[in-house]
Amino acid sequence: MGLMVYVNVSFLGSERAASDMYKDLEKHNIRQEGLTAVATTRSTTTTTSTSPPSTTIDLNKRRIVVLISNYRDSTRCAETVDAIFSMAKNPTLITVSIFDQLRFDLDEQRCMDVYCTKVGEANCHRRQRLRRNDTLDANKALGPTYARYQTEEGIDLKQDAFVLAIDSHILFIQHWDTDLIAQWESIQNPKAVITVYPDPTTSMPKDGKLTGTTAKMCHGRIETEDADSMIQYGAATTVVSPNVPTLMSQFAGGF
Template sequence: MVVQRSQRRDAPAAALLIAFILCIAFTTIYLNVAMEEVSWATTVGRFNLHHARMRFVRSKAETPNIETVNATESRRTIVLIANYRDSIRCAETLNSLFTRADHPELLDISLVDQIYEHLNETRCFDLYCMNVGEAACRRGQLRYNETIHADNATGPTLARYCTEKGIDLTTDAFALAIDSHLVFVPHWDTELKAQWDSIGNPNAVMTGYPRSTMNMPSEDWSQLKLRNTTQLMCTAFIETKDADAMIQYGGTTPVAKPLTPQLMSQFAGGFNFGSAKQALEVRNDPYTPYLFHGEEYSKAARLFTHGYDMYAPSQDIAFHWFEKRNVIWEKNWSARYVIQQRSKRRIRRVLGLPTTSDDYDATDIHLFSLGTKRTFKQFQNFSGIDPLAAYAGTKGNQFNNCRLLDFVPIDDGSVDLGH
């Protein structure tokens, strides 16, 4: 009985201790989220101003011609690169970009570096110039360069949006958005434009996940022409069990190599090539911090409904380094996850999908909305993906659209955006 009375006396104290610990834990999470949101708001506000570190020079050339027949080699391409603490590979990417192009003089670069300068991390273009020498590094073709403290980096969408500030429609015919860790094939620029021209569609966007560098030819690059397959993005799945889930794409599927780029329904943020006009008309949404899956599906839907069409390259243009690298979710992810959920709800609202609450950032949401050339319902049918389907695991093949797709005509007038 003495023991029982002692336990009863200690129970209120234990309960108070547990309550105190829970209170401290929830307060810590709340403060972390609050600090992240303050940092995010400060970051966005800063990007609405002229950044102190940016470099942006406009050309006074007349609007370029991007007709798909009898194209000349005067068409310029702006290359958009978002670098998150990956400057070593990024510098190598620039080297292969320039040295393996037939016309490197027709390339300009728009770069956003997200680095820790206090840890002696170097900006991508600066490191490239250190590697090859100032005389050879074409610094004059660096049109735009913005530097962000890595702690203020919020994922791919804002960084890619910032790279788009470098586009100049009076100069640029094309925009090529790429990851910071690619190896380009010889004559890649001629091959890329030739493939785009062969489609015969000025609204074409060539895109895809490049093959691994493990699949590069060891020496003889001419062997690429002998390969009888290409890579198609055509599988997807519901990413998570929660009601605000995103669509995540699966890996690529090898298919028989077509004569010209193959129409497909998916979009790769790390490799896409189309008109510069397209890149500014359907921009990356900067108000979706810490979003890593779902932004590609959303961008595909927006491109499709704005009248653009996605195609898989018929021949390898570049190869991708798949290796361990610095990632943004390594730091304070418990707080950033809460903010990511708001980004997911914003994406779902843009697409007309139900959300668990109205707690999302609606800033300028009309600028990152669906288009009026086709409906979202048409996109669902075209893509073979049901965004309202239940979670079925992460194997990647919940939805399979690996087939020849029928082109969906564009409505020249506005269409009913009902779903």
């Protein structure tokens, strides 16, 4: 797959703090749902385990939680969830945490509900695959950063070895899960983050083969000499896919 790596960022170990305003928003406006493998309940409780994350090199036994923020995009989000599980080598080791932002007045459906309608309730394995599903009225949405923060509520450090944060419109190649873990292992850096700007689906070869290229994000500049100046990042450049992940200075919010 030839993805890139950004080193020295640890999502699992990061501190998550929200302002009082955000906490008040969560309390009064977010519909929270935590799911366990036993029953579906309306609560903020998430699945837990007393077992620590695996530290072995066995690529087939470490759990991945996929974080998806969905803004009124449930049809494509459902296709993303379908690809996550149908293309994985070990789908039983994968769960998702979804933050839906929907128009309640239009009765827009949640991503997981659309997915389960698409594949059938018996085949979507909602109880096993959905770790957490919170919903906010789209009229009260606060942007992608806040939505991605909310998906992190589904992370369980007692059982998740890896976290994958993605946009709601991503397709996956076959055995993407073991492929990514193998790439991460090749870096031999426990703080490494695999990241990339995915190619548009219109660029995918019709025969299903990989393109042989990937995006690299290494260009940026300080806009002004002011003390509060911002960094302006340049567009990603297309490069030939390397044999192993390559160090770069930026990471993509969507993957």
